[in-house]
Amino acid sequence: MSRSCLKFGVAAALAILSAPMASAQEAVNADEMAALCHGGGLSTCVSATIPAAGTQAVQGWMSPEIGAAWAAGYKGKGVTITIVDDFSSTSRFSGNFGVGTQTQRHGEWTREEAGMIAPLATIRSKDFSTGSAVGLAPGLNVLNLSYGMYAKAGYSSNQIGWASEEASIISYATKGTAVVSKAAGNDSVAVGGITNGQQDYLDLALIGKPSAIFVGALSTNGTTTNKAQLAWYSNTAGSNPVVQSHFLVVGVDGGKTGLYGTSFAAPIISGYAAIIGSKFTKATPTQITNDLLNTARTDTLANYSASVYGKGEASLSRALAPVAIR
């Protein structure tokens, strides 16, 4: 690994961001039904099977705000969420999003979650082991990144020789051509911080990008009367004001789902972005990003501090509401 060009060995460097206590993992045979797109070029394809896509019910793990989210029938229609994740490994684990216990791959979980938040969004699956560039669909795009790219600490992000996959994602976040929802990480450090001599360089590369959002996890959904705390494993916003201004938190109610980790926080923001995009059909990804960031609540959080919670807990209802009306 040269100093000027740190090339990730994709298979070795990818780290999915479900917390270590996620349900017992088990290795089973490859799922023939999984929607995968291998090969070069823009290898994104539409998922063939999304287990929960037809289950449009508000689940206990969802924010109470979702309860009213679908009343008007707008559930992310016209927006494409691309899940960049693991859809091909033999590693699977169990959980329950309220539709019965399932055992599936990490990407299948995050895909299912995003699809449940925004049932009418088009959900695409992009297997991150391919390393090929992520393509954008017509209309508004949301990219869900429930993984990190870890390597030895000490490099700057511009020293990294990114694979086409991450290079495309970083480019979209830089140009504001897609909302990029990035799981903050599960090391209980600030975004981009060092753990065991390793850093998440994808975090570092996305800092300051206009349409990137880092998503931390709360242990529950917060309310003004029952304020939420940051989940013990979740990375924080840290002291960098640039990170703080693009950091949100959402409830990851692992007690109900058996699924823990900021991996399951990012898809909630992806779903929210899709719902906002289905309401404001001409909005740009950067506008949607700013809307989510600017309407986050701090009064639902215990001992709010920007260095911990960033902008605060995402509020879908406020993100959809007017600033003023007359």
Place this chain on the structure above:
Amino acid sequence: MREKSGSRVRFGMMALLLCALIGASPAAAQEMTTSVVDIHQGSPLSDRARSLGNGGYELQNGTFVSFNQWYRAHWVDMHVDLLTQITEDTGILWGFGTGEEGEKYRIEPSLKLGFLTQMHPSPNSTLSLSLTTTIGGKLTEKACEADYGDFGTYSVNCRLAASRMAPEETLKYLVNAKPESQHIWLNYRVTF
């Protein structure tokens, strides 16, 4: 807005006065008498407008906006129904509604016209038929202007501005309702 409400109140008062005068006219006009049949305030459309005021939502900064402020009126639609008797068994039914107006809706004034006729199948029974039609009185909900910050300013349905619906879509759900336009009434009365 306040001036409009005031004029509506004055109109209502004048209507009441007119009714009283007409009601007192039988002595003056012996062949064509006019009587007040009914005076009441409120209507199904009034109730419907009032029901639109249930609920509210928070703006982006958490300020609660109640719908009630938009769907209340200082003057509730008043209806006066009169009967001008032409012959012993026929008469003209007529009347008017004052209409009402709130900040985000309007019920326009209405005019009622019709006739009443009766016959006596037997000495102690009466069969009455009336037909009335109402002109005007339509309920129209007004739009709001919602500022969505970076997303822009839109004309929206006030009640759905914070919903998941696209701003322009909400306009499809503005209430535009007509009152019952025609009413047929058949009555058979036996005295014993």
